Amino acid sequence: MTTSAEIIEVSEHRSAHNYHPLPVVIHEAHGAWVTDVEGRRYLDFLSGYSSLNFGHGNPKIIEAAQEQLKNLTLTSRAFYHDQFATFCAGLGDLTGKDMILPMNTGAEAVETAIKVARKWGYQVKGVAREQANIIVMEDNFHGRTTTIVSFSTDPDAHADFGPYTPGFKIVKYGSVEAIREAIDAHTVAVLVEPIQGEAGVLVPPDGYLTQVRELCTEHNVLMIADEIQSGLGRTGKTFACDHEGVVPDIYVLGKALGGGVVPVSAIAANRNVLGVIQPGQHGSTFGGNPLACAVANAVIEILNTGEFQARAARLGEVLHARLGEMVGNGVVTVRGRGLWAGVDIDPSLATGRAVSKALMERGVLAKDTHGSTIRLAPPIVISEEDLHHAVDQLADAIASFK
Numbered sequence: 227m228t229t230s231a232e233i234i235e236v237s238e239h240r241s242a243h244n245y246h247p248l249p250v251v252i253h254e255a256h257g258a259w260v261t262d263v264e265g266r267r268y269l270d271f272l273s274g275y276s277s278l279n280f281g282h283g284n285p286k287i288i289e290a291a292q293e294q295l296k297n298l299t300l301t302s303r304a305f306y307h308d309q310f311a312t313f314c315a316g317l318g319d320l321t322g323k324d325m326i327l328p329m330n331t332g333a334e335a336v337e338t339a340i341k342v343a344r345k346w347g348y349q350v351k352g353v354a355r356e357q358a359n360i361i362v363m364e365d366n367f368h369g370r371t372t373t374i375v376s377f378s379t380d381p382d383a384h385a386d387f388g389p390y391t392p393g394f395k396i397v398k399y400g401s402v403e404a405i406r407e408a409i410d411a412h413t414v415a416v417l418v419e420p421i422q423g424e425a426g427v428l429v430p431p432d433g434y435l436t437q438v439r440e441l442c443t444e445h446n447v448l449m450i451a452d453e454i455q456s457g458l459g460r461t462g463k464t465f466a467c468d469h470e471g472v473v474p475d476i477y478v479l480g481k482a483l484g485g486g487v488v489p490v491s492a493i494a495a496n497r498n499v500l501g502v503i504q505p506g507q508h509g510s511t512f513g514g515n516p517l518a519c520a521v522a523n524a525v526i527e528i529l530n531t532g533e534f535q536a537r538a539a540r541l542g543e544v545l546h547a548r549l550g551e552m553v554g555n556g557v558v559t560v561r562g563r564g565l566w567a568g569v570d571i572d573p574s575l576a577t578g579r580a581v582s583k584a585l586m587e588r589g590v591l592a593k594d595t596h597g598s599t600i601r602l603a604p605p606i607v608i609s610e611e612d613l614h615h616a617v618d619q620l621a622d623a624i625a626s627f628k
């Protein structure tokens with residue numbers, strides 16, 4: 227199988243249809259550019275849903291991975307290994323938290339945060355057994371496990387996967403009042419995306435995160451920030467919560483933490499919270515493995531320079547200025563922060579999928595989300611020139627439907 231057409235045909239026939247990919251078959255990638263099997267080049271404006279913030283084949287990250295591959299790849303947590311302490315201390319310092327619990331995928335980290343919050347509720351807050359509830363948001367995306375899809379409001383994600391896990395209250399995103407009304411004596415946590423990525427890069431009203439933080443503190447409820455997609459440089463800060471100077475009780479991290487090389491996720495929290503977990507109560511065979519830690523250690527080193535955060539902020543201004551000019555010109559609204567944008571295409575003109583395809587034909591890979599929204603999130607290494615080029619192509623793609 228060598229041509230795109232052959233590979234797509236067999237992929238469609240022999241894989242479950244849980245994704246609807248654009249018809250492009252990628253063979254290699256460097257920085258912000260990917261090349262397909264026929265040698266066509268595209269700018270990557272998805273970045274593996276922000277897993278590739280530091281670029282495809284980032285030399286520092288690849289070198290760390292290659293070095294580690296030669297030495298040690300897996301021990302399981304039955305033993306210590308020499309990358310582990312640096313990872314926990316480094317990520318702890320980056321988040322300002324005492325302790326780390328490493329997992330692999332984002333969904334596992336969210337599950338970890340849920341388990342920790344419940345246990346904290348029973349053991350520290352004194353919530354009655356089996357009564358804990360967690361407040362979550364409408365249009366959330368936290369992953370695909372049975373518990374997480376139990377509180378999804380997306381019919382595709384939720385329907386026919388019951389019976390559902392109880393213990394969650396769903397409230398309107400962006401409304402502090404809705405959380406205040408939902409909090410009761412059994413509430414152990416509020417789980418929130420500081421910016422809702424999958425929902426279409428929805429930025430909550432100014433002051434929302436600050437007020438959620440205050441409300442959580444007032445009611446002795448843990449604030450859990452799912453920064454899996456919004457964190458690690460994407461928005462122009464290390465964490466999206468930083469835009470309001472808000473510090474959650476639990477950070478949930480994933481995606482870019484693995485540098486686009488391996489799945490690495492973790493939660494970070496202080497000892498009074500994460501200290502509730504004792505041996506045997508939670509774990510993962512691969513969580514915190516040496517290869518994952520070595521890669522994440524390179525990612526943490528990169529983030530510690532602040533270089534990528536500053537670059538995302540600067541290029542983000544360029545991106546949003548350009549996209550702002552398109553409003554009224556086939557574009558209804560643009561949202562986002564840093565090098566991250568949700569673009570609502572005029573639905574009378576074309577679907578997000580149709581625009582994504584037209585964009586692909588113009589050498590830019592982006593993905594629609596929810597009907598007429600396109601999400602733009604190039605690797606932060608992208609050059610300003612390439613950024614302008616991609617926006618030109620977006621304008622041209624939209625114009626082609628007029």
Ligand SMILES: *Cc1c(COP(=O)(O)O)cnc(C)c1O
Pocket residue numbers: 275330331332333334336367368369370419423424452453454455456480481
């Ligand atoms: C992607 C994502 C997840 C799930 O991560 P996986 O690695 O796909 O399990 C959870 N929360 C948010 C906000 C995400 O964007």
